[in-house]
């Protein structure tokens with residue numbers, strides 16, 4: 001069982017401890033991988049919805065999602081299954097712009113379906129020509145009477161192929177670069193929207209490239225005002241950034257537990273691997289990385305929930321440290337397992353593949369460093 005002593009830290013409240021208990025009971029009943037990620041994801045979304053967990057992913061009226069609850073959920077789910085964490089997280093990221101900036105009507109139309117697992121959400125920002133540099137989005141949206149018409153391409157879109165709607169960022173031209181983007185809810189049945197290609201990645205998840213061929217959507221599909229798309233996208237990413245760190249933490253905790261269990265049983269001459277001082281030093285380093293990540297994630301999530309402070313630096317630190325640290329912890333766990341560590345079907349091999357993309361998506365590590373450094377320099381200049 002994962003170490004849950006962090007829940008006693010002052011960042012958390014009794015409701016967070018209750019949530020962690022409920023999640024642990026739910027995770028214990030999760031069915032095993034059947035190889036078909038689409039059907040597994042659909043089932044996971046439906047089950048997470050009927051268990052009530054997806055309510056955490058969406059706004060409750062004007063109340064934003066509680067980031068500490070999201071972090072606890074992602075950590076617990078990632079500890080058990082990368083796909084369960086993915087199914088949960090995408091419901092939040094894909095609907096985040098509606099939660100944060102949608103009208104009452106838009107919230108009413110989409111959020112109950114997302115929260116019950118009846119609609120699968122996706123976030124469509126990346127394009128073949130631009131990823132980290134989101135200000136450079138080329139997909140266009142032109143006004144035509146009462147409608148908007150979208151033309152372009154999006155790639156590496158999680159839930160691509162199974163989503164019921166794609167929260168899409170497109171250029172509407174109110175200004176140059178980041179000042180000329182807008183956000184739209186594009187339902188899967190909008191004429192002209194198609195999946196051009198399914199993309200396979202090292203840790204299988206539904207992922208696709210999408211084509212927008214004169215996709216016509218009504219005026220009320222626009223989230224916020226024209227030209228606000230970049231801010232909407234960045235605030236959505238900022239809300240969920242800490243939770244990427246939480247997922248990494250779940251993977252790292254699992255790797256540490258797997259390493260301890262393996263080292264305690266594996267014979268090395270007359271002793272076990274765990275009796276060896278080199279192994280013990282490695283385990284200590286792994287535990288240190290896990291605990292430092294947990295502290296940074298808890299701080300950033302708490303700061304975000306209490307509001308009133310700009311937590312961009314703390315969120316970037318949490319994501320950066322937790323994802324990079326998890327990569328090191330998992331790599332150490334694979335090494336400790338020897339040949340078994342790189343064998344398909346062994347948990348640490350799966351974790352080794354699961355962790356990699358987290359250092360790239362929702363802002364690569366280099367981008368997080370840039371956010372932290374710019375914030376430090378701005379503070380220094382004041």
Ligand SMILES: Cc1cc2nc3c(=O)[nH]c(=O)nc-3n(C[C@H](O)[C@H](O)[C@H](O)COP(=O)(O)OP(=O)(O)OC[C@H]3O[C@@H](n4cnc5c(N)ncnc54)[C@H](O)[C@@H]3O)c2cc1C
Pocket residue numbers: 122123124125126130131132133155156157158159201207357360361362363364365366367370
């Ligand atoms: C599994 C997976 C799921 C994804 N899901 C989604 C999704 O649901 N929706 C979506 O819109 N996108 C999604 N993406 C895309 C993801 O957000 C992009 O891959 C990411 O933003 C990086 O963009 P890029 O791949 O175009 O790399 P680039 O932007 O071309 O960057 C390449 C590399 O350059 C370096 N770099 C980038 N910026 C800087 C900088 N400022 N300074 C120094 N170095 C830098 C980094 O090492 C980076 O990895 C997903 C990606 C993956 C792998």
